[in-house]
Amino acid sequence: MEVKTSLLDNMIGVGDMVLLEPLTADSFLENLRNRFDHNEIYTYIGSVVISLNPYRSLPIYTPDKVEEYRNRNFYELSPHIYALADEAYRSLRDQDKDQCILITGESGAGKTEASKLVMSYVAAVCGKGQEVNKVKEQLLQSNPVLEAFGNAKTVRNDNSSRFGKYMDIEFDFKGDPLGGVISNYLLEKSRVVKQPRGERNFHIFYQLLSGASDETLKKLKLERDFSKYNYLSLDSAAVNGLDDAANFRTVRNAMQIVGFMEDELHSVLELVAAVLKLGNIEFKHESRCNGIDESRIKDKNDLKEMCELLGIEQSVLERAFSYRTVEAKLEKMSTTLNVAQAYCARDALAKNLYSRLFSWLVTRINESIKAQTKARHKVMGVLDIYGFEIFEDGDNSFEQFVINYCNEKLQQIFIELTLREEQEEYVREGIEWTNIEYFNNAIICDLIENNQNGILAMLDEECLRPGTVTDETFLDKLNTICGEHQHFESRLSKNSKFLTDHSLPHNCFRIQHYAGKVLYRVEGFVDKNNDLLYRDLSQAMFKANHNLMKQLFPEGNPAKVNLKRPPTAGFQFKASVGTLMKNLQTKNPNYIRCIKPNDKKTPHIFTDSLVRHQVSYLGLMENVRVRRAGYAFRQPYEPCLERYKMLCRRTWPHWRGPAREGVEVLMGDLQVPHEEFSYGRSKIFIRNPRTLFFLEERRRQCLRDLATLIQKIYRGWKCCSRFLLLKKSQVVVAAWYRRYAQQKKYQQIKSATTVVQSYTRGWQARKLLRELKYQKKCEKAATTIAAYWHGTQVRREYRKFFRANAGKKIYNFAIQRIAQKYFLGLKSSLPSMSPIDKSWPVRPYVFLDGVHSELRRIFHLWRCKKYRSEFTSEKKAVFEEKLEASELFKDKKTLYPSSVNQPFKGDYLEISKNPKYQKLSSTVDEKVLLADVVNKINRANGKGTARIFLLTKKNFILADQKTGQVKASVPLPDVTSVSVSTQSDGFFALKLREGSASAVKGDFLLSSEHLIELITKLHHVGVTAADQEQLNVDISDEFLVQFKQDKVCVKFIQTPPKNGNGASCKRRNNRLLEVSVPLTV
Ligand SMILES: Nc1ncnc2c1ncn2[C@@H]1O[C@H](COP(=O)(O)OP(=O)(O)O)[C@@H](O)[C@H]1O
């Protein structure tokens, strides 16, 4: 079910000023402030929306909000600009009523933002589709283009629109947008040539210079530096939060979307550049011989560049800045311009050029966005125009005057349309029309626009009058003609009331506008109204070789010389306001009144005086009064009954009859005085907000009571149902508990019974068992007795046969048992199979001594055999060698024991693998049995020299250790014996057969670390070779060695043990070498 809400729900202050009680300026302000402080920036006056500028983004414009306000009634939700936009759009679509949205307020109050919000809301809720979206996009993108050319940074607003804008958006019968038409009013063109302090020129100039590419700037003959251009005030060129370069791209893009061609865009930029160039043209005096001062251009460079840009002949323009041609009917006269006039002419040209360019842009946009079909369409107009403008210090000029005039006219329409609408509603609802008291400002409009004696007519008359015309003559005229008007005030008016009023200076007049008094300074009125551009200049412009320029200055066409003066600015404005009013009058108006809460452009600040001033000149109090003149509040019967039905017993909770009768019953019951309300056809009209608030208050109280009632019933119901639930649960819990308790008790009894039973049974069984055992014992005893008895009898009978053989048999048996036990025991306790394991079980009986040691010997032999049988042939050879070594050295040489556990490696040098010995190994063609490094002892000093010792089957070889060069190769048969000592040294002497070829150099005295192995191998070769004699091995501590001719004795002596080196050899004399061998411990 959709929840029906109302504006009146959760209201902060009052959402609709019509309901304000009491209605005073203070309460009005207080209400606005209160709402503003709570972020409620929108407030209604009836159907008018007041909008306060929050100066920060509020989260109230999201797509969700759009959905919230879509298709809801105006007063259903809290005030919002979307509610107004929705109302306008729906009555346009559904009731076929053209709409206009009038947005007013002073500069910076948020008008332009409001107009964009309305447009974006409508764009969001209207139809979708490719074509429709394109139209929407074009309409929305026209904004950035117009803002670039028509907006500027001012003191009040960084993006202030310096023109009034009215845009008609056209829709088809379905409510889809078809296109639009834009009208512009009163561009503030004076800004082009001069800007107040702290303000900037129009955005486009800065955007062009910051955003255009270098190439474009070069084409336009521009430089990026702002300071190069006189028309760009410098003090506020950069604006915080405004990225001119990025905006330039946005504008270019928007222009493309809207449909500008590339060359059009370029022409537009050329004109913008021309304006900047124009500003740089400066003049100087030149005195002529006739004594008249003439102006001349100072530096012609800028002029030249501008002329090149626009294709104007330089001399033509130069002349136009120095002379002025006055054409009367038949005559043509040329007068010279002085410097001041030349500057005026230059500025007038710049202003005209720019404002015409702006108008052309609007026309061009209109061409693009105009509806393509001719079908009948509905229109929604959005007017974004200045509100009343009052400068406090009386600095109001012609511009303020026309703007305020426009606002007077808008107020007229407002009054007219509001009253008309009010009246129509009364008629529709069948309520008697009571005359409404309000101030009608038609009289002020008349003061300004009357064709005979209106101020604008006076001004035009003054401007067209021959003779000297000044602002003062204009004021005189006003004093005479309008002096007596009750809304006109001047120091010198006929009505001498103001003669002594010092707040009214002499050069000013004051008008009492409907929104307050405004003081206008007459200075500049005539010039601004004339808005003259010398014909020479427009002709020069027309001559330009530039398409767009030609279009902008059609009056310069010599073929169409028109001697009539162009219409004055005032006249043009009045005419366009007139057209606008006519246009608006045919439409259903919707108002947005924008208010600026502070002058600092900052959020959260609400300056009372500022807002009070705006409230007054926007005529908001007037609005409320008009709105309240008849009935302040009205509501259809259904929602009224729905809202207040709880206030009466008969309508609560349901009223069965028609809603109107229900409301009548309700009002009767509440005793509301009859003059306070009227019954219309479909609505009830309430005269005074007080009545409404009375109803609301009653409703609030009633809701509170109802809430209490509902709470009460709910709480009662809740407690009751909780109690019932508890009770039901208790029964269930009790049932379960009892069952559990009984079960437990039963289990206990059952187990107790079982215990008792088992005890009894046990007792019975034990008793039976005892009896049976007793019986069995008795039987056994009887049997034993019987057996003994039989035994005794048998023994008695056989005793005589038994004694003769028993001893021997028992002995044999015992011996057999013992032997059996010994063998079985030995079997299980045999030692390991290792031949070196010396363990053997202990002999159990002395009489087994021989067997025991014999078995040990047999077992040892057997396991040795087993061990041997597992030998491979290599291992066997190794053992044989070891055995041979043992035979040779055991118990003969002290060195031997240490060699037993060293494996005989043979090739210690890895002679065939080591690349170092490659050459050496290649000279030996037999298998090398041993390769090792030995020391060859030098006879002369007993020192050793390292030699490689190689042993093959046929010979042994000594070679140089480093080079591997063979020093000696001796066939083994030439070796007769080898001598070694009995001690732990490694010295040995190889003795050679006398007379053999090898013996020439004598015997070899060598020492080796592997002596035992070396000698064993040498001996073994002799044993195994059939053709060799067996080698003698002499072991003694003194032997002779034959060195060449001499025999030298080598003697070994023992020295006490020492660390480090082993045996050392020393020469004692010619015939004795002494080897000292340290005693090994
Ligand atoms: N509804 C809004 N929400 C947030 N900021 C706003 C709103 N209305 C206005 N503003 C701010 O105020 C500035 C001036 O608004 P603008 O519409 O340009 O004023 P105006 O057109 O009345 O001169 C905007 O640039 C924006 O920063």
Ligand SMILES: [Mg+2]
């Ligand atoms: Mg604006």
